[in-house]
Amino acid sequence: MSFALEQTLHHTREPVPRARLARDVYTYLHLPMVARIIFFALGLKDLLAEAAEPDTPPWGVPLGGFWITVLYGGVGLYLLSLAACALRALRTVHWPLLAAVAVLALVAPVAARLPELVALGLLAALCVAAMVAETLSENGRRRQIRRLALEEQIAAEVEQSRWRRQHL
Structure with a gap:
């Protein structure tokens, strides 16, 4: 998508629309992506440190509401930001990204009751499936x-x- 965004910006020649597009995509919509990556990384660090403690069960304790929000919600908001960038700059709806967000929202309550590492593995599998679907849908x-x-x-x-x- 980055090449497509770059090409759209490059082909937008009028100064005001070009500035608005750059502002929207590279500031307003990029900031939530970066913030969610940082938030996810900090949550992952804490989660893995907690799972590595000697008294923790082998696959960890159930995630619970806070961690499920940090991990699954963070990934969901990241995917929404990607979809919003595509909508704003390319004028296309990336349905696989939106479907992935819906799947994350549906799976999150179940994943909250799973052990930490199992829930994390499930999240990774869902992300891989979403990216494969996104890549295949680009035709x-x-x-x-x-x-x-x-x-x-x-x-x-x-x-x-x-x-x-x-x-x-």
């Missing part, structure tokens, strides 16, 4: 965008080489 768009970006880069390099030969 070649990612490959096309990468090809166009490479063609653009090669054309720019050819033009730079031509200019250098004439002026240097």
